[in-house]
Amino acid sequence: MKIAVLSDTHGLLRPEVLRIIGECSAVIHAGDINSQKIIDEMRAAAKPDVPFYIVRGNNDKEWAEYLPHHLEFTLAGINFYMVHNKKELPEDLADRQIIIFGHSHKYFEEGKEGRLWLNPGSCGRRRFNQDITLAVLNIEDGKWSVNRIDIAHESGTSRGKGGVKNAGSGSGRLMERIPMPDEKDLLKVITQIMKRMDKGQDVTKIAGDMKIDPGFAEQICRIRVTHPGVTAHGILDKVEVNRTGR
Numbered sequence: 551m552k553i554a555v556l557s558d559t560h561g562l563l564r565p566e567v568l569r570i571i572g573e574c575s576a577v578i579h580a581g582d583i584n585s586q587k588i589i590d591e592m593r594a595a596a597k598p599d600v601p602f603y604i605v606r607g608n609n610d611k612e613w614a615e616y617l618p619h620h621l622e623f624t625l626a627g628i629n630f631y632m633v634h635n636k637k638e639l640p641e642d643l644a645d646r647q648i649i650i651f652g653h654s655h656k657y658f659e660e661g662k663e664g665r666l667w668l669n670p671g672s673c674g675r676r677r678f679n680q681d682i683t684l685a686v687l688n689i690e691d692g693k694w695s696v697n698r699i700d701i702a703h704e705s706g707t708s709r710g711k712g713g714v715k716n717a718g719s720g721s722g723r724l725m726e727r728i729p730m731p732d733e734k735d736l737l738k739v740i741t742q743i744m745k746r747m748d749k750g751q752d753v754t755k756i757a758g759d760m761k762i763d764p765g766f767a768e769q770i771c772r773i774r775v776t777h778p779g780v781t782a783h784g785i786l787d788k789v790e791v792n793r794t795g796r
Contacts, residue, residue, distance in 0.1 A: 551575050551626040556684040557634075557652025558582040558607070559674035560577050566701050567593040567684060576625055576684065580652035580759065581607025581634030601625075607634040607652065611744060626689040636669070648694065657683045657791070660698055666694060673701060677766075686755065738784045745768045765784065 554574040556567060561584030563598035571577055572595050583589060589604065596602075603625075604616040620633040633639055643649065648666045657671035670745045671683035682701040687694060728750070739762065746756045753771055759763035771787050780788075 551689045553578060553625065553687040553689065554688050555650060555668060555670045556580070556673050556685065557670050559588055560584050560672070561597075562674040563588055563591050564673060564682075564701060565703055566699075570684065570686065570699065571595045574600070577602045578630075578632065578650055580606040580632055580650050580686075581605045582609045582652060583607065584674075584720075586613055586616055598710050603630070604633065611722075613773055621758065623766035627692055628689055628694060655680050655700060657681065658686075666696070668696060673699075676703065677726065708754070720763070723771070736752060737786055740770055740785050743767055744774055744782060744785075747771050747774055 552574045553576045554567075554571050555578045557580035559567075559579070560582055567592070567640060571592055574596070577592060577596060579589075579592070581604075583604070583606070589602075592603065594608070596645060597719050603621055603623055604617055605621055606614040609736070611618065620638070622630075623630050629646050629707045630648045630650060631639070631643055632650040634651065636651040639649065643665070647664070648668065651667075651669050652672075654669060655672035655677055656669065658667065658669035660667045660681075661778055668685060668687070671681060671686040673682055673684040676682055682703065684699045684701075686697040686699060688697070739760070742760060743756055743762075746759070746772075755762060756762075756771070757767040760767070770785055773780060777788070778783070
């Protein structure tokens with residue numbers, strides 16, 4: 551049995567992801583979907599009668615209330631447990647053999663004491679220069695194997711490596727994407743963005759002066775506006791930067 555395992559699409563289904571879904575006999579999504587439209591598109595890409603197993607993520611709000619927080623199910627004789635955030639797993643996983651989670655946007659795969667722990671990473675909107683990934687899980691005769699799928703970063707579009715549209719320009723010209731700083735420096739960067747925003751600078755100027763990804767600067771400014779009084783630490787938590795094991 552061939553199973554597509556994905557997470558954290560955040561409103562974007564890439565053609566490569568849809569193609570893989572169409573090749574599989576089951577689809578697993580570990581949350582942060584963004585909208586019902588994404589689920590509908592996944593179902594449209596799948597073969598008829600393919601089962602879907604989907605949990606809601608922390609960013610899936612009112613529209614996703616019908617989706618479960620976690621799921622326990624069996625596929626090809628293997629017992630699964632799935633939740634969006636690894637921190638919300640129960641202490642006792644009983645007879646669950648494969649544990650699926652997401653949230654960190656960072657691929658993680660580990661076999662331990664006869665159990666598989668798998669975070670397929672994010673195959674949706676790219677953040678912080680992380681890899682774009684999903685997994686294909688193969689189960690046969692009670693045994694499993696995992697193929698990590700890496701999707702190349704786009705060039706010359708509004709996402710991925712190569713370029714990003716100048717958010718403040720009506721010309722639509724491309725400006726070079728500059729790598730994000732290491733995680734340890736992100737708090738300082740966020741604090742600087744907040745200070746510049748409070749002085750009335752727009753997103754384009756902030757990104758240009760600080761030589762950072764305009765998309766990242768825009769995200770910080772948006773959170774600052776929609777969450778009055780939020781601290782730099784609060785913003786850092788909301789943007790969900792790399793957290794190993796989550």
